[in-house]
Amino acid sequence: MPSQSLAYAVLFGHVAFIVVGALMTVLSQNLVRALVGLIMTLFGVAGLFFLMSAPFIGLMQILIYVGAVSILIFFAIMLTQSWSSGDEAQGPSRKRAVLASLTALAPALFLGLTIIFKSPPSLLVAEETEVSALGRFLLEPYILPFELISLLLTVAMAGAVILGFERRKQR
Amino acid sequence: MNPPFGIPPELFTILLALGLLAGFVGLNGLVLVYLERKVAGHIQRRPGPFEVGPHGILQPLADALKLVGKQLITPRGADKWLFWTAPIISFAPVFVLFLPIPFGPVLTAMEMDLGLLLILAFAGINVLALCLAGWSSENKWSLLGAARAVAQSVAYEIPLLLAVLAIAFQFGSLNLSTIVSGQGAWPWQWNIMVQPVAFFIYFVCALAETNRAPFDLPEAESELTAGFHTEYSGMGFGIFFLAEYANMIVVCAVATALFLGGWNGPAAPGVWWFLVKVYLLLLVMMWFRWTYPRVRFDQLLNLSWKWLLPLALINLLVTLVLVKI
Amino acid sequence: MIFQIELFIPELYLLALIGGLFVLTVGPQSWWRFLRYLPLAAGVGIGVAALSFQFSGLMLYGAYQVDGLSQFFKLAIFLGLAVTCLNALNQPTLSEEKRPDYFLFLCLSALGLMLLSSAVELVTIFLALELASYSLYALIPLRSKEPAAAEAGIKYILFGAVVTALAMYGLSYILGVHHTTYLSELMTKTWSWSEAPAALIGLTLFLGALFYKLALFPLHFWCPDVYEGASNETAAFVATLPKLGAVVVLVRLSTLLDPSMEVTMLLAVLAAVSMTFGNLSALVQNDLKRLLGYSSVSHAGYVMLGIVAGTAAGLAAAAFYAVVYLLMNLACFWVICRLSTDGRNLKLDDLNGLYQRSPGLALVLAVSAFALVGLPPTAGFMGKLFLLNSAWMEGYHWLVIIAVLNSAIAIYYYLNLVRHAYTREAPVTASGEVQAVPNPGLLWGGLLAAAVLWLGVAPATLFSFAQLAGAAAGGVLP
Numbered sequence: 001m002p003s004q005s006l007a008y009a010v011l012f013g014h015v016a017f018i019v020v021g022a023l024m025t026v027l028s029q030n031l032v033r034a035l036v037g038l039i040m041t042l043f044g045v046a047g048l049f050f051l052m053s054a055p056f057i058g059l060m061q062i063l064i065y066v067g068a069v070s071i072l073i074f075f076a077i078m079l080t081q082s083w084s085s086g087d088e089a090q091g092p093s094r095k096r097a098v099l100a101s102l103t104a105l106a107p108a109l110f111l112g113l114t115i116i117f118k119s120p121p122s123l124l125v126a127e128e129t130e131v132s133a134l135g136r137f138l139l140e141p142y143i144l145p146f147e148l149i150s151l152l153l154t155v156a157m158a159g160a161v162i163l164g165f166e167r168r169k170q171r
Numbered sequence: 172m173n174p175p176f177g178i179p180p181e182l183f184t185i186l187l188a189l190g191l192l193a194g195f196v197g198l199n200g201l202v203l204v205y206l207e208r209k210v211a212g213h214i215q216r217r218p219g220p221f222e223v224g225p226h227g228i229l230q231p232l233a234d235a236l237k238l239v240g241k242q243l244i245t246p247r248g249a250d251k252w253l254f255w256t257a258p259i260i261s262f263a264p265v266f267v268l269f270l271p272i273p274f275g276p277v278l279t280a281m282e283m284d285l286g287l288l289l290i291l292a293f294a295g296i297n298v299l300a301l302c303l304a305g306w307s308s309e310n311k312w313s314l315l316g317a318a319r320a321v322a323q324s325v326a327y328e329i330p331l332l333l334a335v336l337a338i339a340f341q342f343g344s345l346n347l348s349t350i351v352s353g354q355g356a357w358p359w360q361w362n363i364m365v366q367p368v369a370f371f372i373y374f375v376c377a378l379a380e381t382n383r384a385p386f387d388l389p390e391a392e393s394e395l396t397a398g399f400h401t402e403y404s405g406m407g408f409g410i411f412f413l414a415e416y417a418n419m420i421v422v423c424a425v426a427t428a429l430f431l432g433g434w435n436g437p438a439a440p441g442v443w444w445f446l447v448k449v450y451l452l453l454l455v456m457m458w459f460r461w462t463y464p465r466v467r468f469d470q471l472l473n474l475s476w477k478w479l480l481p482l483a484l485i486n487l488l489v490t491l492v493l494v495k496i
Numbered sequence: 497m498i499f500q501i502e503l504f505i506p507e508l509y510l511l512a513l514i515g516g517l518f519v520l521t522v523g524p525q526s527w528w529r530f531l532r533y534l535p536l537a538a539g540v541g542i543g544v545a546a547l548s549f550q551f552s553g554l555m556l557y558g559a560y561q562v563d564g565l566s567q568f569f570k571l572a573i574f575l576g577l578a579v580t581c582l583n584a585l586n587q588p589t590l591s592e593e594k595r596p597d598y599f600l601f602l603c604l605s606a607l608g609l610m611l612l613s614s615a616v617e618l619v620t621i622f623l624a625l626e627l628a629s630y631s632l633y634a635l636i637p638l639r640s641k642e643p644a645a646a647e648a649g650i651k652y653i654l655f656g657a658v659v660t661a662l663a664m665y666g667l668s669y670i671l672g673v674h675h676t677t678y679l680s681e682l683m684t685k686t687w688s689w690s691e692a693p694a695a696l697i698g699l700t701l702f703l704g705a706l707f708y709k710l711a712l713f714p715l716h717f718w719c720p721d722v723y724e725g726a727s728n729e730t731a732a733f734v735a736t737l738p739k740l741g742a743v744v745v746l747v748r749l750s751t752l753l754d755p756s757m758e759v760t761m762l763l764a765v766l767a768a769v770s771m772t773f774g775n776l777s778a779l780v781q782n783d784l785k786r787l788l789g790y791s792s793v794s795h796a797g798y799v800m801l802g803i804v805a806g807t808a809a810g811l812a813a814a815a816f817y818a819v820v821y822l823l824m825n826l827a828c829f830w831v832i833c834r835l836s837t838d839g840r841n842l843k844l845d846d847l848n849g850l851y852q853r854s855p856g857l858a859l860v861l862a863v864s865a866f867a868l869v870g871l872p873p874t875a876g877f878m879g880k881l882f883l884l885n886s887a888w889m890e891g892y893h894w895l896v897i898i899a900v901l902n903s904a905i906a907i908y909y910y911l912n913l914v915r916h917a918y919t920r921e922a923p924v925t926a927s928g929e930v931q932a933v934p935n936p937g938l939l940w941g942g943l944l945a946a947a948v949l950w951l952g953v954a955p956a957t958l959f960s961f962a963q964l965a966g967a968a969a970g971g972v973l974p
Contacts, residue, residue: 030250032250032253032303032306032307033250033252033253036253036256036303039299055283055285056285056288059285059288059289059292060288060292062292062293062295062296063288063291063292063295066292066295066296066299067292067294067295067296067298067299067328068295068325068328070299071295071298071299071302071321071324071325072321072325074299074302074306074321075318075321075322075325078306078314078317078318078321111697114693114694114697115694118692118693118694130284131284131285131345132343140557141557141558141559141678142559142619143556143557143559144556144559144560144615144617144620145559145617145619145620145622145623148611148620148623148624148627149623151627152623152626152627152630155601155604155627155630155631155634156630158597158600158601158634159601159630159631159633159634160634162594162597162601162634162638163634163637163638163649
């Protein structure tokens with residue numbers, strides 16, 4: 001079926017994009033290039049959401065991760081000083097590289113094989129959910145987590161302020 | 172119109188629209204360059220470009236030819252790969268941005284329910300390009316420009332989203348066509364009468380997001396040479412330039428659709444009214460540029476975090492309450 | 497039933513406390529003297545939680561369950577909060593301008609744990625756990641002039657972030673296979689390896705987040721370093737209260753774990769390794785907080801006995817032991833904090849001659865050390881007895897034998913504390929006098945020790961509540 005092979009081509013195109021981005025993130029010597037790789041990955045994931053008929057999530061992924069989070073990471077990178085003579089600048093020793101790739105591969109193989117041979121039953125056709133339905137979903141069965149997140153963000157922000165700032169001297 | 176070669180009709184529409192949009196963006200770039208220089212000239216009581224063609228009307232073409240013909244230089248020490256990716260990243264989202272904009276009752280490249288969100292999501296990519304350009308140039312002015320671009324865009328994106336969200340709540344939709352058809356023909360039936368605060372916040376933030384004066388700190392000529400694009404020559408610079416103008420059109424088009432009734436007008440509704448309104452807004456932007464001095468960086472951030480953000484939140488809250496009643 | 501305010505009273509009370517503390521943090525410094533009433537306010541919370549014991553119900557679309565189990569743990573959390581606040585009131589290593597913030601985060605962390613004790617929906621559990629941890633991430637580096645504290649904070653955050661990511665990943669597997677995050681619905685699904693391996697992997701990864709909090713074996717490595725780096729008072733909190741939260745969620749999740757399942761076996765093995773590893777490592781420690789860190793690794797293993805057993809009696813034993821652990825560890829840390837007047841880390845030798853310098857504190861230390869070993873007549877003995885009993889009944893004989901052997905190992909290093917306190921001579925000053933411990937806070941330390949003893953002699957008072965809790969966990973979710 002040509003349409004099915006086209007679908008596979010699109011899917012694996014996205015997957016390849018994501019994997020290339022991820023490899024770039026991990027292997028790049030340069031922090032900014034690594035960030036670009038990360039952004040590629042995030043973009044590819046957004047594309048996957050589109051493929052799964054979840055354009056809202058996909059667009060949110062772009063808006064939040066590409067438009068905001070990676071920009072903040074960029075800012076953090078610009079504030080740091082990169083040392084060309086630090087420990088991290090040396091490439092990993094061969095032994096460590098082998099061990100690291102084994103460590104990365106083992107769970108991937110394990111999980112991948114599990115999923116391939118015991119794939120859980122899934123809905124074959126993804127249906128697009130309306131945004132209003134998503135909203136109702138968040139505000140009804142998941143109202144408590146939804147509200148907890150705001151508390152959590154407040155705590156995270158306050159914590160960062162406490163650790164980062166010196167309180168001004170009281171006059 | 173039947174699409175040739177058996178292409179699916181939706182795809183054909185989008186391809187056709189992309190082709191037309193490319194022409195539109197290019198043409199607009201030329202027109203806006205001319206307009207900008209003329210407006211600047213007349214505001215400063217001088218005629219502006221006058222030599223090439225009658226009243227200098229061919230000046231932008233000459234500029235464009237000059238830009239195309241120039242040598243592309245990669246500075247020594249620059250990260251070559253990122254350096255040349257940056258202009259592409261800056262320009263690529265422009266096409267996506269135009270897709271959901273309702274130019275006329277039927278003249279919409281891609282009718283989609285999440286159109287507004289699509290524009291907001293892809294508009295955020297531009298700042299990434301500025302960052303990459305500034306960082307990869309290996310030049311302190313460029314880097315400073317990039318740092319400013321980040322702080323500025325992060326600060327102004329939030330009130331902008333909140334202002335737009337108020338409109339989305341009011342209409343219960345993120346589809347720009349729905350929002351446009353919800354407004355009437357006459358100016359007092361437009362959204363700007365209902366949501367003046369949102370319009371004000373939106374427009375100020377849009378100025379900042381497109382790095383237009385008085386918020387043009389990322390490229391502040393008098394301090395940073397040319398900010399993030401200091402090192403770009405020829406079409407490298409040209410693409411940034413074109414992307415900036417395209418972004419200006421996008422924010423004005425969105426403002427027109429959200430607040431100024433879109434293609435609605437007192438007589439003969441259609442694409443004309445849309446373009447007239449967009450160009451009026453563009454002229455206002457240029458007018459601002461030659462009227463207000465550039466703000467200081469602390470003023471810029473204070474304006475957003477201390478005034479626009481709370482104002483946008485209050486506006487959103489009031490909208491919510493009114494919508495619920 | 498979406499929302500019933502009377503079910504929410506303990507949480508609302510704590511929220512009101514947090515609101516008050518927030519006002520203090522932004523208010524003028526002259527208001528900060530109110531901080532000294534905080535332990536009292538937290539103590540009132542014990543009463544509030546005790547009064548709410550009679551309530552039960554399911555709220556917020558079935559995501560929040562108030563029952564015997566949750567109220568039991570809320571009471572314990574208020575108890576722990578009151579003691580740690582009292583303990584930290586005159587913290588020597590906390591810079592003056594950050595005092596209200598410190599207590600604000602203590603209370604926020606406790607709030608997260610309270611929500612955790614009632615959450616019966618995986619996303620809520622996850623977020624409540626994060627709320628409890630985020631506050632700790634901010635607390636741990638708050639130790640002035642101590643680079644080790646920053647190191648400890650970074651370690652805790654980074655490892656915590658990785659574990660969090662794994663838990664979220666696991667949650668996505670569970671959601672993908674079973675299409676729900678509500679425990680009441682997850683109960684009815686299959687969790688066996690042969691039928692739904694992905695769900696089992698997801699559950700294991702999700703449990704990882706709890707093991708991290710509990711410092712169970714494969715995710716224990718942060719524990720000694722963080723205790724060592726954090727100030728004594730912060731360590732007293734980190735070592736005790738988060739364990740309560742982890743235990744309560746494990747008790748809730750244990751209803752998913754059938755004794756015949758692979759994951760239960762995995763938990764049993766982890767419990768055994770955790771006990772052995774923790775105890776063997778503690779043998780060679782010289783720093784008191786590191787020693788207690790490894791001791792808490794081994795105690796995490798003991799608590800798992802009850803969870804693995806999975807019966808109502810086992811869950812009740814786990815709940816009881818969690819509270820006993822809280823009391824005896826708080827008593828131990830109380831002694832450490834009083835001894836370390838300048839806030840430095842104590843070595844074993846710093847305990848030398850404690851019986852001369854402060855006989856009362858030496859007694860408190862002895863009681864808590866005996867309890868940690870699990871010797872009668874302390875609460876530690878009774879707690880361990882209940883745990884071993886429940887595991888033995890369920891046929892985990894090998895696990896019980898390992899646990900008993902481990903207790904024998906533990907005697908050596910816990911009683912080493914007592915040996916240092918009672919048989920070594922105190923250092924003398926130039927004038928030949930023994931320096932007494934200033935401000936030993938004997939009243940509260942004594943009360944803690946008395947509670948440990950009392951629960952050892954008459955465990956029924958608390959254990960009947962714990963049985964209610966265990967029955968609630970086993971009963972509502974059959």
